[in-house]
Amino acid sequence: MPAVRIIPCLDVRDGRVVKGVRFQDLRDMGEPAVQAAAYADQGADEIVMLDVTATLQGRLARLRTVGQVRRRLNIPLTVGGGVGDAAEARRLLENGADKVAVNSAAIGRPGLLTELADLFGRQCVVLAIDGRRDPQGRPLVLSRSGSRQEDLDVPAWARRGVALGAGEILLTSWDRDGTGAGYDLDLLAEVRAAVDVPIIASGGAADPGHMAAAAKAGADAVLAATIFHDGSWTVGGIKQELAQRGLEVRS
Amino acid sequence: MRDVMIIDTGLANVRSVQAALERVGARPRRVSQPFEIAAAEFVVLPGVGAFGPAMAELHRLGLAAPLRLRALSGGPLLGVCLGMQLLCEGSDEMPGVRGLAVLPVRVARLPAGIRAPHMGWTLVSGGDRPSHAYFAHSFAVAGEDAGRLAVSGWQVMTAGHPRPFVAGVQRGDVLACQFHPELSGDWGQDLLDAWLNGRTQEVAACLQ
Numbered sequence: 266m267p268a269v270r271i272i273p274c275l276d277v278r279d280g281r282v283v284k285g286v287r288f289q290d291l292r293d294m295g296e297p298a299v300q301a302a303a304y305a306d307q308g309a310d311e312i313v314m315l316d317v318t319a320t321l322q323g324r325l326a327r328l329r330t331v332g333q334v335r336r337r338l339n340i341p342l343t344v345g346g347g348v349g350d351a352a353e354a355r356r357l358l359e360n361g362a363d364k365v366a367v368n369s370a371a372i373g374r375p376g377l378l379t380e381l382a383d384l385f386g387r388q389c390v391v392l393a394i395d396g397r398r399d400p401q402g403r404p405l406v407l408s409r410s411g412s413r414q415e416d417l418d419v420p421a422w423a424r425r426g427v428a429l430g431a432g433e434i435l436l437t438s439w440d441r442d443g444t445g446a447g448y449d450l451d452l453l454a455e456v457r458a459a460v461d462v463p464i465i466a467s468g469g470a471a472d473p474g475h476m477a478a479a480a481k482a483g484a485d486a487v488l489a490a491t492i493f494h495d496g497s498w499t500v501g502g503i504k505q506e507l508a509q510r511g512l513e514v515r516s
Numbered sequence: 517m518r519d520v521m522i523i524d525t526g527l528a529n530v531r532s533v534q535a536a537l538e539r540v541g542a543r544p545r546r547v548s549q550p551f552e553i554a555a556a557e558f559v560v561l562p563g564v565g566a567f568g569p570a571m572a573e574l575h576r577l578g579l580a581a582p583l584r585l586r587a588l589s590g591g592p593l594l595g596v597c598l599g600m601q602l603l604c605e606g607s608d609e610m611p612g613v614r615g616l617a618v619l620p621v622r623v624a625r626l627p628a629g630i631r632a633p634h635m636g637w638t639l640v641s642g643g644d645r646p647s648h649a650y651f652a653h654s655f656a657v658a659g660e661d662a663g664r665l666a667v668s669g670w671q672v673m674t675a676g677h678p679r680p681f682v683a684g685v686q687r688g689d690v691l692a693c694q695f696h697p698e699l700s701g702d703w704g705q706d707l708l709d710a711w712l713n714g715r716t717q718e719v720a721a722c723l724q
Contacts, residue, residue, distance in 0.1 A: 266638065266677060267636030267637050267638045267651070267677070268639075270637065305701075332531075335532065336535050336539075338535075339698070339700070339702065339704060339705050340650070341650060341652075359529065359531060361531040363532055363652075363699060386565050386598075387654070388633045388635060388654070389529070432633050433633075433635060461630075461631060462632065463631060463633070463635045485631065485635070515637040515648040
């Protein structure tokens, strides 16, 4: 069985790494290629780059950024952020992404997942789901960078997405994102029960304890941004702690 | 500087392999003409995509026969992921389609009831340099077939998910990996470097 993957996430806007709380109040955290290489040196198992730049010019710049990151990385690179169709996914793959994450476009047109899986293989297709609990505690899907709530239950959408062609789920808890309160373990367990593809847990990690708990709840990979960007943890430091807790990590 | 020809069927994502070869000092080029394979010093058959369409494309481009010939005659060749599977006799992914039949085995779907696709870093052990390698696949040669490969002179490396499967094979300068050496960190990079420089003993040390 694979080791637990530790994945630093680069949220990119206009060619710079940024990080906020619940997708807001963005702070500048440096250059993507430099950050990605530094994390790879620390022992990162994969890099996820989510670029939310929406303009046409921004899209072209993003392809250049993907190429720059690719040249430096000898580990997998997943790229997402507003990927709207197969042509855009192909451009990202051609410029060096190994996997493409789709979110809102798949909600609007679920067939996109099948199209991508047929073209590139399902191991290239990551379904990114942002989930938020409603007042009744029901986990609902958010789209458009968290700005719109869909009438979709997170585990049900995950199951449908996998049936359509997604080979992996990137599950972000909007409630926990940037808060350091730990991953939403219940949400993770619910999605784990719904699908048999790998799940990347995202949103809320502050320490290795959160990551170990996510792995036990069924995550195959744990993603974090803030704790790596602000230097409170290195990937290597996290791995040491996880190994001490009996989890298999890549050394 | 080593010139490496990467087979470009237009179906596979070759950018990561290209970048990895550049990092170890090679000069990779994408090719899709039969004569380019015969003339090439090093050939990489990358793989992302599905078995059926990839084989169809190799036949359409006239690449199947020269690739097979090259592999059988021991010319430097690296097959990655689907590229390794294409070297087999066939695959459960597309039962009616014949592969390049260099490896005397078939590719099977990973057993049901496990996490699939098998995606991530799995331990490849037994050699001088046991390490985690990066995998992303739903099909593989079953571990039970290792013996048949060994009889044909292939060094075989296995990994488990959780049942054993063939993670890689090597015979001289022909190397085929179910994992992605281009994405397998420094270890994968060393493997590529050893293959490119004809250090087959070192390749074997990683693979055994």
